[in-house]
Amino acid sequence: MSDNEGNAIVVTGAGSGIGKATVNRLANDGANVVAVDVTESSLEWTKEFDSVTPLAGDVTDSNTNEKMVALAVQNYGGLNAAVLNAGVVAQGDIVRGSMSDYDRVMDVNVRGVVLGLKSAVAVMASTGGSIVVTGSVSGLRGDSGLWAYNASKGAVVNLARAAALDLGHLNIRVNAVCPGPIHTALTKDTRGTEMGDAMEARLPLGRFGEPEEVAAVIAFLTSTQSSFVTGAAIPVDGGVTAGTGQWATYSGRKRGYL
Ligand SMILES: NC(=O)c1ccc[n+]([C@@H]2O[C@H](COP(=O)([O-])OP(=O)(O)OC[C@H]3O[C@@H](n4cnc5c(N)ncnc54)[C@H](O)[C@@H]3O)[C@@H](O)[C@H]2O)c1
DSSP: OOSOTTOEEEEESTTSHHHHHHHHHHHHTTOEEEEEESOSGGGGGGGGOTTEEEEEOOTTSHHHHHHHHHHHHHHHSSOSEEEEOOOOOOOOOTTTOOHHHHHHHHIIIIIHHHHHHHHHHHHHTTTOEEEEEEOOGGGTSOOTTOHHHHHHHHHHHHHHHHHHHHHGGGTEEEEEEEEOSBSSGGGGGGTTSHHHHHHHHHSTTOSOBOHHHHHHHHHHHHSGGGTTOOSOEEEESTTGGGSOSSSOOHHHHHTTOO
């Protein structure tokens, strides 16, 4: 249990993966949630909770962000926390990666978060609150073939720090959760593949994380249990960013990666 009971919280990217696990976690902890994703169908599952309001919309559109916050105020009397989690990825090295992919990734992963943050702050300015953005270990270091995603997540992590500095005096905390590889739709193509196995071998814990394991950290950050935590980028990554990458992990060695 987190102490989110009775809190009004918006979560973007709620139709799948980490966002869906977060809504489930928060609703089960007694929070009232506005769950946002692109399509209505991806939010059908929220009907199992009376305390969740689904909203279909694109986070790159300011109307969606304003509406999600307005729904929290209208249905639940305010806004205690915002989880700005919607994100997309694009593959391809920097030579062949297209500018249209870059624009899309930056639009959703950075612009969408900035719009969400501004909308949330408009309400939280008088009450305080907690904003959690989903960064990534890919915002802390680089990956081959993921340059646009790396640029976007690096931006989001530093945005969280800068916003924490601007908003601390209003008692608004801003933190970035930085997942490593997590079993969601985003990583489904690696499941059961040689690449997936090689990725697991680089993780000290020797496995991908589950969305619920990220949701647990998000629930801590949205709650007052984390009342003195702001401007932090918190890895939830099975230990991958603890290493230099020079040596195989013991999990990897057990699999024959030396
Ligand atoms: N899965 C991982 O390994 C991993 C690792 C690090 C960071 N992340 C980050 O976690 C977040 C959630 O990803 P996930 O793994 O749960 O992926 P996912 O694909 O399962 O879920 C992402 C959700 O975001 C929604 N979304 C995408 N664009 C949107 C938009 N413009 N407006 C509204 N919703 C939109 C999608 O429809 C989807 O339901 C992303 O920001 C991602 O970059 C994921």
